[in-house]
Amino acid sequence: MQRYFLTTKQLIKQPFYLDEQTAHHLVTVLRAEVGTQAEFVQPDQLVYLGHVSSINQDGAQAVLDGPLAKSSSSELPVxxxxxxxxxxxxxxxxxxxxxxxxxxxxxxxxxxxxxxxxxxxxxxxxxxxxxxxxxxxxxxxxxxxxxxxxxxxxxxxxxxxxxxxxxxxxxxxxxxxxxxxxxxxxxxxxxxxxxxxxxxxxxxxxxxxxxxxxxxxxxxxxxxxxxxxxxxxxxxxxxxxxxxxxxxxxxx
Amino acid sequence: MQRYFLTTKQLIKQPFYLDEQTAHHLVTVLRAEVGTQAEFVQPDQLVYLGHVSSINQDGAQAVLDGPLAKSSSSELPVxxxxxxxxxxxxxxxxxxxxxxxxxxxxxxxxxxxxxxxxxxxxxxxxxxxxxxxxxxxxxxxxxxxxxxxxxxxxxxxxxxxxxxxxxxxxxxxxxxxxxxxxxxxxxxxxxxxxxxxxxxxxxxxxxxxxxxxxxxxxxxxxxxxxxxxxxxxxxxxxxxxxxxxxxxxxxx
The missing domain is CATH 3.40.1280.10 (SPOUT methyltransferase, trefoil knot domain)
Known part of the structure; x- marks a missing residue:
């Protein structure tokens, strides 16, 4: 599943607009549709599962469904x-x-x-x-x-x-x-x-x-x-x- | 120092002609002159120090001066x-x-x-x-x-x-x-x-x-x-x- 970084914390206001580049990659390159899932990394490094909630001329919106169950870090301990x-x-x-x-x-x-x-x-x-x-x-x-x-x-x-x-x-x-x-x-x-x-x-x-x-x-x-x-x-x-x-x- | 592989064992007949590609790299790319040293790896993996002994229209010749003192292998043990x-x-x-x-x-x-x-x-x-x-x-x-x-x-x-x-x-x-x-x-x-x-x-x-x-x-x-x-x-x-x-x- 594709992973994207969120530049601002997106927990309160949902759905939220994906930034232009993320929207381009998800919708145009990967041909995502409404309902397509992706992983979103919050600025605090926590990873959330989310999905595309709308696609129109204003851009693409997504909703976070919840923290990834096995949200173990992929970072080196040092x-x-x-x-x-x-x-x-x-x-x-x-x-x-x-x-x-x-x-x-x-x-x-x-x-x-x-x-x-x-x-x-x-x-x-x-x-x-x-x-x-x-x-x-x-x-x-x-x-x-x-x-x-x-x-x-x-x-x-x-x-x-x-x-x-x-x-x-x-x-x-x-x-x-x-x-x-x-x-x-x-x-x-x-x-x-x-x-x-x-x-x-x-x-x-x-x-x-x-x-x-x-x-x-x-x-x-x-x-x-x-x-x-x-x-x-x-x-x-x-x-x-x-x-x-x-x-x-x-x-x- | 540059290293080259010899495709045939060159210990008996010396000086020997460098193959075309080695001669091109050594003489044209690295601008070697008569006396310029290089390392030559024999087909048995032993490394010899050598030098360019002549450069003319027939190609470039080299002489091997002897096995490299610290000729330890650079190969993985496995x-x-x-x-x-x-x-x-x-x-x-x-x-x-x-x-x-x-x-x-x-x-x-x-x-x-x-x-x-x-x-x-x-x-x-x-x-x-x-x-x-x-x-x-x-x-x-x-x-x-x-x-x-x-x-x-x-x-x-x-x-x-x-x-x-x-x-x-x-x-x-x-x-x-x-x-x-x-x-x-x-x-x-x-x-x-x-x-x-x-x-x-x-x-x-x-x-x-x-x-x-x-x-x-x-x-x-x-x-x-x-x-x-x-x-x-x-x-x-x-x-x-x-x-x-x-x-x-x-x-x-």
Missing amino acids: SVSIACGLPKGEKAQLIVQKATELGVHEVIFFTSQRSIAKWPAAKRARKLERLQQIAQNAAEQSHRNIVPVISYSKSLSSLLDETDKITRRVVAWEEAAKQNEKSQLAATFSELQSGDSLLAIFGPEGGLTSDEVAQMQQKQVIVAGLGPRILRTETAPLYLLAAASYYFELED | SVSIACGLPKGEKAQLIVQKATELGVHEVIFFTSQRSIAKWPAAKRARKLERLQQIAQNAAEQSHRNIVPVISYSKSLSSLLDETDKITRRVVAWEEAAKQNEKSQLAATFSELQSGDSLLAIFGPEGGLTSDEVAQMQQKQVIVAGLGPRILRTETAPLYLLAAASYYFELED
């Missing part, structure tokens, strides 16, 4: 944020879509020393808006309870300042993999408890410089290897998120 | 094969590239009941050749010791027959995730020893039918959930491979 040195081309979109499916809490793109891509100020808002929309679509498709927030940080220093409240921070560095570092990720996972948070930092295509890694280490960011193979810039965050899901959600 | 119901569009390419980076042993595409994509016999060889090339490029880029084999199986029955020597077989089924199945993947991993093999089967966009899953269960394929979120057809195999790498290569 909030995992990822920060990616600005990647080239369409890779930011791939990262946002796949990371959302894999349960990411937020994605921060930051300008790093070897980033070839630039996000000039004039285009940044438009880029972030587009990525936020991809996150919302992926969150609906993968049945998340929240939409991850996509943001930009202008430098590594800013990133480190803005994330210093996060419980543990790691950086995936290609050189660590080459030096066969393979214990830090598991050690970090084992230190985290439900409700804690984790930030994982990744370089752009050209990797992170040793200066950048030294700067992170001064701020207690741990260098962690992600196995013996060299992963592309867009693959490494997905590895980390899948490993986190495996550890926190399946292995237990 | 061979993981994935089988995917034929996906739509470019997704097969994405799966092959990313699965190769994540250490897959082989990728089998099979025609399943809800596959919308068709691989007609006339176009199949060309498709597989293209996917095999993607696997080779990704294997070189990610510093693999082998190139995963990409193949096609005409039905689920064929797939099950062809893979019945594999140590353990699992299927990732959306319905299992919905029913909160979350113990089988970890249980399966824990039963596997170095040298064993694992096959993981995934449906196409529309998922697997309950008939297909029943057919698999009759052949001792275990239904395994991959966490509480609904993963797209191209994301699920990457989750499984990353989880396998985490379990077998990092966690230990």
Whole structure:
């Protein structure tokens, strides 16, 4: 069943009008009719079963029938944020879509020393808006309870300042993999408890410089290897998120 | 350093001519000169350091300088094969590239009941050749010791027959995730020893039918959930491979 996020709490006034995009997807793309059911996530993350109650020229209206019986959360017990040195081309979109499916809490793109891509100020808002929309679509498709927030940080220093409240921070560095570092990720996972948070930092295509890694280490960011193979810039965050899901959600 | 696979053992006769594609990538794309070093993987998986010894109108020649000092394998200790119901569009390419980076042993595409994509016999060889090339490029880029084999199986029955020597077989089924199945993947991993093999089967966009899953269960394929979120057809195999790498290569 399709899932949609409601931007305002819709419990008192019913039926309510679906926003334009939701109405378009439900009615035009999925060909919903009056009576068609869907899941609606309230801003408080609770999921309700609802149905389309009317479709006319003013838009589509829906009614909430009640909270979903097995309304268990589909969120990771530890909030995992990822920060990616600005990647080239369409890779930011791939990262946002796949990371959302894999349960990411937020994605921060930051300008790093070897980033070839630039996000000039004039285009940044438009880029972030587009990525936020991809996150919302992926969150609906993968049945998340929240939409991850996509943001930009202008430098590594800013990133480190803005994330210093996060419980543990790691950086995936290609050189660590080459030096066969393979214990830090598991050690970090084992230190985290439900409700804690984790930030994982990744370089752009050209990797992170040793200066950048030294700067992170001064701020207690741990260098962690992600196995013996060299992963592309867009693959490494997905590895980390899948490993986190495996550890926190399946292995237990 | 760039890595290339040698199709024939090149130890006796040196210098040797690089194949056309390797020469093009090394000389034209990476602008190598005489003396530029690269890694060369012999058909026996051993990795040698070598260098370009001449470049002229006949092609580029190389010399092997000796086995790589830390020639540790970058292969998963358990061979993981994935089988995917034929996906739509470019997704097969994405799966092959990313699965190769994540250490897959082989990728089998099979025609399943809800596959919308068709691989007609006339176009199949060309498709597989293209996917095999993607696997080779990704294997070189990610510093693999082998190139995963990409193949096609005409039905689920064929797939099950062809893979019945594999140590353990699992299927990732959306319905299992919905029913909160979350113990089988970890249980399966824990039963596997170095040298064993694992096959993981995934449906196409529309998922697997309950008939297909029943057919698999009759052949001792275990239904395994991959966490509480609904993963797209191209994301699920990457989750499984990353989880396998985490379990077998990092966690230990």
